[in-house]
Amino acid sequence: EPEVTQTPSHQVTQMGQEVILRCVPISNHLYFYWYRQILGQKVEFLVSFYNNEISEKSEIFDDQFSVERPDGSNFTLKIRSTKLEDSAMYFCASSPKGQGFNQPQHFGDGTRLSIL
Amino acid sequence: SQQGEEDPQALSIQEGENATMNCSYKTSINNLQWYRQNSGRGLVHLILIRSNEREKHSGRLRVTLDTSKKSSSLLITASRAADTASYFCATDRTGANNLFFGTGTRLTVIP
Numbered sequence: 148e149p150e151v152t153q154t155p156s157h158q159v160t161q162m163g164q165e166v167i168l169r170c171v172p173i174s175n176h177l178y179f180y181w182y183r184q185i186l187g188q189k190v191e192f193l194v195s196f197y198n199n200e201i202s203e204k205s206e207i208f209d210d211q212f213s214v215e216r217p218d219g220s221n222f223t224l225k226i227r228s229t230k231l232e233d234s235a236m237y238f239c240a241s242s243p244k245g246q247g248f249n250q251p252q253h254f255g256d257g258t259r260l261s262i263l
Numbered sequence: 264s265q266q267g268e269e270d271p272q273a274l275s276i277q278e279g280e281n282a283t284m285n286c287s288y289k290t291s292i293n294n295l296q297w298y299r300q301n302s303g304r305g306l307v308h309l310i311l312i313r314s315n316e317r318e319k320h321s322g323r324l325r326v327t328l329d330t331s332k333k334s335s336s337l338l339i340t341a342s343r344a345a346d347t348a349s350y351f352c353a354t355d356r357t358g359a360n361n362l363f364f365g366t367g368t369r370l371t372v373i374p
Contacts, residue, residue, distance in 0.1 A: 256304050
């Protein structure tokens with residue numbers, strides 16, 4: 148069964164540095180998402196992406212964050228000037244259609260980001 | 264806030280028993296979904312119930328939805344040790360594409 152893959156599985160970065168988290172969504176999916184989960188807390192929506200542009204974003208997704216689909220397969224999340232509170236698991240997800248079509252989202256195993 | 268709340272926060276049962284987890288949410292939805300998360304892993308989709316459905320089954324899973332009470336329950340029958348995980352409900356919001364997750368129930372099934 149096709150899977151969403153994320154790399155790296157664990158990223159350790161100094162505070163203030165930039166990080167890029169990478170995701171390869173399922174190939175025939177059209178909607179892409181990033182979520183984060185701070186240790187011990189709930190999964191929080193960051194951003195959704197469709198047709199090469201952001202379709203929705205949460206309050207968390209401020210100017211520090213950006214997303215890109217640089218080619219036909221990768222979907223990246225860039226975090227600039229990382230802060231200690233950015234430490235979390237970051238999950239990528241994809242779905243074939245939007246939620247209006249009652250679609251489940253398929254999640255990767257996440258990237259654990261640790262800011263030192 | 265759209266976000267749901269599950270209860271209980273933690274549940275410990277013996278293998279073979281049934282486990283029931285509840286979820287409440289706040290606004291109108293297209294659907295409600297249940298996901299499972301093993302420790303340190305991603306979320307695995309279990310079942311989706313549409314807002315016009317009241318009950319749905321998938322294998323040992325039974326989900327109910329009461330839109331008048333804005334609540335859902337997930338029943339796992341004949342639990343197994345391998346069912347040990349965290350279970351989250353997630354709702355969308357009419358017109359939106361993102362999911363709002365609840366706080367999760369940590370289920371432990373004792374062999």
